[in-house]
Amino acid sequence: MKTLKELNEIRAKTLDSVNLRKQRIGTRVVVGMATCGIAAGARPVLMAFVDEVARRALRDVMVTQTGCIGVCRLEPLVEVYRPGEDKVTYVNVKPEQVARIVSEHIVNGNPVDEWTIGAADKE
Amino acid sequence: MELFRSHVLVCGGTGCTSSGSAQIIEQFEKHIAERGLEREIKVVRTGCFGLCEAGPVVIVYPEGAFYSRVKPEDVNEIVEEHLLKGRIVQRLIYKGDGAAPERERSLDKIGFYKKQKRIALRNCGVIDPENIDEYIAMDGYQALAKVLGGMKPMDVVNTVLESGLRGRGGAGFPTGLKWKFAMGGATPKYIVCNADEGDPGAFMDRSVLEGDPHAVLEAMAIAGYAVGASQGYIYVRAEYPIAVKRLGIAIGQAREYGLLGKNIFGSEFDFDIELRLGAGAFVCGEETALFSSIEGERGEPRPKPPFPAVKGVFGGPTIINNVETLANIPQIIVRGPEWFSAIGTEKSKGTKVFALGGKVNNTGLVEVPMGTTLREIVYEIGGGIPGGKAFKAAQTGGPSGGCIPAEHLDTPIDYDSLAAIGSMMGSGGLIVLDEDDCMVDIARFFLEFTVDESCGKCPPCRIGTRRMLEILERIVSGKGEPGDIDKLIKLGSTIKRTAMCGLGQSAPNPVLSTIRYFRDEYEAHINEKRCPAGHCKALMRYIIDPDKCKRCGICARACPVGAISGDKTRPYTIDPAVCVKCGLCIEKCRFGAIYTK
Ligand SMILES: Cc1cc2nc3c(=O)[nH]c(=O)nc-3n(C[C@H](O)[C@H](O)[C@H](O)COP(=O)(O)O)c2cc1C
Numbered sequence: 258m259k260t261l262k263e264l265n266e267i268r269a270k271t272l273d274s275v276n277l278r279k280q281r282i283g284t285r286v287v288v289g290m291a292t293c294g295i296a297a298g299a300r301p302v303l304m305a306f307v308d309e310v311a312r313r314a315l316r317d318v319m320v321t322q323t324g325c326i327g328v329c330r331l332e333p334l335v336e337v338y339r340p341g342e343d344k345v346t347y348v349n350v351k352p353e354q355v356a357r358i359v360s361e362h363i364v365n366g367n368p369v370d371e372w373t374i375g376a377a378d379k380e
Numbered sequence: 381m382e383l384f385r386s387h388v389l390v391c392g393g394t395g396c397t398s399s400g401s402a403q404i405i406e407q408f409e410k411h412i413a414e415r416g417l418e419r420e421i422k423v424v425r426t427g428c429f430g431l432c433e434a435g436p437v438v439i440v441y442p443e444g445a446f447y448s449r450v451k452p453e454d455v456n457e458i459v460e461e462h463l464l465k466g467r468i469v470q471r472l473i474y475k476g477d478g479a480a481p482e483r484e485r486s487l488d489k490i491g492f493y494k495k496q497k498r499i500a501l502r503n504c505g506v507i508d509p510e511n512i513d514e515y516i517a518m519d520g521y522q523a524l525a526k527v528l529g530g531m532k533p534m535d536v537v538n539t540v541l542e543s544g545l546r547g548r549g550g551a552g553f554p555t556g557l558k559w560k561f562a563m564g565g566a567t568p569k570y571i572v573c574n575a576d577e578g579d580p581g582a583f584m585d586r587s588v589l590e591g592d593p594h595a596v597l598e599a600m601a602i603a604g605y606a607v608g609a610s611q612g613y614i615y616v617r618a619e620y621p622i623a624v625k626r627l628g629i630a631i632g633q634a635r636e637y638g639l640l641g642k643n644i645f646g647s648e649f650d651f652d653i654e655l656r657l658g659a660g661a662f663v664c665g666e667e668t669a670l671f672s673s674i675e676g677e678r679g680e681p682r683p684k685p686p687f688p689a690v691k692g693v694f695g696g697p698t699i700i701n702n703v704e705t706l707a708n709i710p711q712i713i714v715r716g717p718e719w720f721s722a723i724g725t726e727k728s729k730g731t732k733v734f735a736l737g738g739k740v741n742n743t744g745l746v747e748v749p750m751g752t753t754l755r756e757i758v759y760e761i762g763g764g765i766p767g768g769k770a771f772k773a774a775q776t777g778g779p780s781g782g783c784i785p786a787e788h789l790d791t792p793i794d795y796d797s798l799a800a801i802g803s804m805m806g807s808g809g810l811i812v813l814d815e816d817d818c819m820v821d822i823a824r825f826f827l828e829f830t831v832d833e834s835c836g837k838c839p840p841c842r843i844g845t846r847r848m849l850e851i852l853e854r855i856v857s858g859k860g861e862p863g864d865i866d867k868l869i870k871l872g873s874t875i876k877r878t879a880m881c882g883l884g885q886s887a888p889n890p891v892l893s894t895i896r897y898f899r900d901e902y903e904a905h906i907n908e909k910r911c912p913a914g915h916c917k918a919l920m921r922y923i924i925d926p927d928k929c930k931r932c933g934i935c936a937r938a939c940p941v942g943a944i945s946g947d948k949t950r951p952y953t954i955d956p957a958v959c960v961k962c963g964l965c966i967e968k969c970r971f972g973a974i975y976t977k
Pocket of ligand 1: 546547548549551552553555575576577578579662663664666667668700701702703706807881882883
C-alpha cells in the first residue's frame with residue numbers, strides 16, 4: 258500500500274457489500290418470493306433489482322423479499338415503499354423491466370403506472 | 381464485483397463459538413449450497429454482537445432479522461423460509477426483552493441496542509474480522525493515511541488530547557497526556573497494547589480483538605508515529621485463542637498490504653507489531669509487571685517512577701494503552717476530536733463498554749455514552765432482574781472496584797462520579813447483585829481472588845490481604861468477633877497506602893465499599909450470626925413452621941445429629957446449636973414444613 262488512492266480503491270470495491278449490513282430508512286423494494294413467486298420467475302427479478310441498485314450505488318435502498326402477497330396469478334409481484342408515499346405494487350415483473358422501475362420510480366419518484374396492479378385490474 | 385442480495389452474519393465471538401456457532405456456519409453453507417444460492421447469499425463469521433445471553437446469534441440482512449439461540453437443526457428452516465421464500469422465521473426471532481413481538485424484529489428496535497452507542501465496538505458483529513478489506517470498507521486505515529499524509533506528530537497528540545479520551549484499562553489517565561510524555565527522550569521507543577484483561581467476568585477487550593482486530597493495529601501505528609516508535613507489542617492472554625488467531629491473521633494481512641512494515645503509505649515511517657502471549661496472571665495486567673513479562677522475566681511489578689513514558693519495556697520510553705482505549709483512536713482521528721468530546725460528560729468523554737453480568741436478563745456486552753445511569757444499563761439495556769427480584773447493588777471494577785447500592789442507581793456513570801461514591805470505573809466489569817446476594821460474601825470472593833493473584837513481592841499485599849481474607853472467612857462462617865469491621869477498615873486503608881502496585885493498592889476496595897454501604901450486613905453476620913440475604917450456608921438456620929408441622933417425627937428420626945426434638949403434643953423444633961445444616965430434614969418432610977432462613 259503506497260497511497261491513499263489504493264486504500265480508497267479497496268474501500269470502494271468492498272463498500273457495497275458491507276453496506277448491505279446497515280439498517281436503512283430509505284426505499285424498500287420487496288419481491289414476493291413464495292412458491293408461487295419463485296415458480297413465476299421472481300428470483301431473476303430479485304437479482305436484477307440487487308444488481309441495478311448496486312450499479313447505481315443507491316445506498317439508501319433495501320432490496321428484500323417476502324412471502325406470498327396473495328395475488329398469485331399476477332406473480333412475480335414487486336412492492337416499492339418510498340418513505341412517506343403509498344406503496345406501489347408492480348405485477349408480472351420481468352428482469353428487463355427492472356432498470357426502468359429503478360430509474361423512473363425509485364430514483365425519480367414517478368411510478369411506472371402501466372405496470373402496476375391498478376393497470377392490470379383494468380384489463 | 382461479487383454482489384450478494386443477502387448477508388447472513390453469524391457471531392464468531394467466544395461466547396457464541398462455545399455454544400456452537402461454528403456448526404451453524406457449516407449448516408448455512410451446506411443448505412445454501414444445496415439450493416444453489418451461494419452466489420446470492422453470503423455467510424459471514426463476525427465478532428461479538430454483545431447479546432451473549434441470546435447466543436448463538438444470527439442476523440440476516442438486508443432485513444436485519446435478529447435470530448437468537450439458533451441450533452444447527454434450525455438452519456435448514458431459516459434457509460428454506462427466510463432466504464429462499466422471504467418469510468422471517470418468527471419462532472426464532474429474539475423477543476427476550478419483553479416488548480410486544482413485532483413482525484420484523486430488527487436490531488435497532490431491540491431495547492438492548494436502543495440506548496447503546498457503538499464506537500469501540502462499531503465493527504463488532506458487522507464485519508468479517510479475518511478480512512482486511514471489510515475493515516477498509518468501513519473507513520479502516522483512513523486515520524493512518526490521514527496521519528501519515530500530513531499531520532505532524534504534535535498534531536496527532538493534540539488531537540488525542542483535545543478529544544478528552546481517558547484510558548479504559550482502569551485508571552482513566554488522559555491518553556493524550558500519556559502520549560505527550562513519551563514524545564521526547566531516548567530511543568528506541570515502544571508501543572504496547574495491554575490485552576491481558578484479567579478482571580474476572582470482563583470480556584470487553586476480547587470482543588474488540590475478536591471482532592475488529594485491525595482497529596487496534598491501526599491505533600498502535602498511529603501512536604508509533606506520534607511518539608517516534610517503530611515497534612509495537614500486543615500482550616494478550618493465551619486463554620483467548622480466538623483473539624490470538626485473529627490478531628495473527630490481521631497482522632499478516634496488514635503486512636501484506638504494507639500497512640505495517642517499512643515505509644507505510646510511501647512515507648519514512650516504519651512500524652511493526654508482535655504478539656506476546658501471557659499466561660493469565662492478574663498482576664501481569666499491571667503495566668510494569670507486563671513489561672517484565674514481555675522481557676521474559678517473572679511477572680512482578682516495578683516501582684514507579686520511572687513511569688513507562690520514561691522507562692518502559694526493554695528500558696525504552698513506552699506508551700502502554702488498553703485495547704478499548706486504542707479502539708477509539710482511529711475514529712477520533714478521522715472524525716475529529718470535537719466529535720468525540722461531544723459525547724459523554726464534562727470530564728469523561730466518549731463511551732464505555734461494559735461486560736454486563738450477574739442477576740440481569742440480558743447478560744452481554746454493552747457500549748454506552750459516559751454519563752448513562754446505572755438504572756438505564758440495568759433496566760433498559762439489561763432488561764431488569766430475573767424473577768422480578770429487587771436490585772441490591774452493582775459491582776464495578778472487579779477485584780479493584782467497589783459496589784454501587786440502589787440509592788445511587790441514578791448516578792451518571794463516569795470516572796469521577798464512580799470514584800466519588802467509592803467505586804471505580806475499572807476496566808468495565810459490571811455485575812448486578814440482587815436481594816439473594818450476600819455483600820460480605822461478594823467482598824470475600826473478590827479478596828480471595830486478589831490473595832491468589834498477589835505476586836508476593838511486597839508485604840502489605842502479600843500479608844495484609846491474607847489477614848483481611850481470614851477475617852472475612854471468619855465472618856461468613858459465623859465466627860465473626862466484635863471489632864472485626866474496624867480491623868478490616870484499618871488494614872484496608874493501610875494496604876491501600878503502602879502496597880507497591882495497583883493490585884495491592886486497590887485490593888481492599890471491594891471490602892471497604894461494601895462496609896460503607898452494607899455495614900448492617902456485616903453487623904448481622906458478626907453480632908446476630910445471621911446472613912440477611914440467606915446466602916451464607918454456615919449461618920443458615922433450619923426452621924420448622926409449627927402451623928405446617930404434622931408432628932409425624934420423620935424429621936427427628938432422619939436427623940443424623942439429633943438436633944430435632946418434639947412429640948405428638950407439641951410441634952417439632954430444631955436446635956441451631958446442634959444442627960449441621962445437612963438439609964436431610966427438608967428432604968424427608970412430606971408437608972413442606974421445614975425452611976431455611
Ligand atoms: C493488578 C492490575 C491489573 C491490571 N490489569 C489490566 C488489564 O488486564 N488490562 C488493562 O488494559 N489494564 C490493566 N491494568 C492497568 C494498567 O496498569 C495500565 O494502567 C493500563 O494498561 C493503561 O492503559 P490505558 O491508559 O489505556 O487505560 C491493571 C492494573 C493493575 C494494577
